[in-house]
Amino acid sequence: MKKGKIILIFILSILFSVVVVFSASAYFLLVHHYKGTQINNPWRVEDEFKLQNIATVQKQKDKDFVILNLADVQMCDLEDFFNRKIIYKEISYLIEQTKPNLITLTGDQTWSNENLISLKSLIGWLDSFKIPYAPVFGNHDYGNTKNSAVAELNYCCELYEKGKYCLFNRGPSNLGTLVNYVINIMEENKIYKTLYMLDAGYEDVITTQQIEWFKWNAEGIKQANGGEYTSAMCFMHKPLPEYSVAYNKYRSGSAEAEAINDVHVHYSLSGTMQNGFFDAAKERGVLDVVCGHQHGNNFTIKYNGVRLTFATKTGELGGFYDDGIVNLNGATSFVLNDDGVNINNIYVDRKQFFINNNNNSFNW
Ligand SMILES: [Fe+2]
CATH class of the missing domain: 1.20.5 (Single alpha-helices involved in coiled-coils or other helix-helix interfaces)
Structure with a gap:
């Protein structure tokens, strides 16, 4: 030839x-499309409440319990393939700074439709710290449109369920959204704090069934707690309408709204989630609500006895807000001790972080 x-x-x-x-x-x-198995486990209000079905994490007596919240990490298989190490360096830094006992993720761990590789990678990375972590879903976890992501929600659930340190639990199948679960932080044999992890779904709603299921849990836990509601926190992706009410009251100088932390609002605060959850939560021991979703906002405002926290966005993937004064990139931590809950924002200035902590020894 x-x-x-x-x-x-x-x-x-x-x-x-x-x-x-x-x-x-x-x-x-x-x-x-990777479709997981749908689990059919409907909940009914007359079901017997069993405390042992709730996941627990242990708090050491007389020691702080630190929750590090990562909001809107927003990884994507294609666009962020070469930038993934940026978010990982940042998460490592945030963990180093706060030494958390628990990491919560308030949704949008991925964005766009290409979420398979990045979600697997993120779960593996979180597991490597050997710290329990608890995610909820945000609208982007569903894909560009509802259930359009390559790894569809039930498959994502299966990936999280394989996470060695993941406290994730799929929850009942008839609440209107897929992933709702509860965690009790225990101090010795007592419930120290209850965490309600709520999935706001692609449409960003808290459904009537979710509210009823929340009440059922709160009442069941109350019975197991000697007839008193436990002190509780809620984690969800999108702000409740009360965030907007609280912010407007704070802006007008009303004594009804007290800023507990920095207040940065760059995006319009127009909550569309169903009203009614706030009152149900407030009446049942919830002292903190934590959400993400709007990268240009972070604050903690106490309104009607409840601290409403807009958590700081984590990492620069998917876009973060820098107006030249504030760099809304980092995380929010919650330090739990007998004095209550101390809320802090940890800001990461990428250049500052790079220069101070890594001695220019690597490239982002
Ligand atoms: Fe979102």
């Missing part, structure tokens, strides 16, 4: 291989 022909066949073979690999990758990343 002539040398020219051999070279031509060789080039064509290479081209063919590239096309096959590219098509297969595109198929698995963009077209093929």
Whole structure:
């Protein structure tokens, strides 16, 4: 065979291989959808409440219990492939700074439809710290449109369920959203704090069924707690309408709203979630509500006895807000002790962080 022909066949073979690999990758990343198994476990209000079904984490007596909240991490398989180490360096830094006993994630751990590789990677990375973590879903975890993500929600659930340190629990199948669960922080044998982890779904709603299920849990825990509601926190993705009410009252100087922490509001605060949850929560021991979703906002405002926290966005993937004065990038921590809950924002100035902590020894 002539040398020219051999070279031509060789080039064509290479081209063919590239096309096959590219098509297969595109198929698995963009077209093929990983659907998990849907679990049918409906809840009814007359069901017996069992305290032992609730996940627990232990708090040491007389020691702080630190919750580090990561909001809107927003990883994506394609766009962020080469930038993933940025978010990981930042999360490592935030963990180093706060030494958390628990990490909560208030949704939008991924964004766009290409979420498979990044979610697997994030779960593996979180597991490497050997610290319990508890995610809720945000609108972007569902994909660009409802259930359009490559790894669809039930599959994401299965990935989280495989997470060694993940406290995630799928919850009942008939609440209107998929992932709702409860965690009790225990001090010795007593419930120290109850955490309600609520899925606001793609449409960003707290459904009537979710509210009823929340009440059922709170009443069941109350019975197990000697007839008193436990002190509680709620974690969800999108702010309740009361966030907007509280912020407007704070702006107008009303004594009804007290700023507990920094107040940065760059995005319009127009909660669309169903009203009614706030009152149900307030009456049942909830002292803190924590949400994410709007990267240009963070604050803690106490309103009607409840601290409403807009958590600081974590990392620069998916866009964060920098108006030249504030750099809304980092995380929010909650330090629980017998004095109550101390809320702090940890800001990460990328350049500052890079120069101060890493001695210019690596490239972002
Ligand atoms: Fe969101």
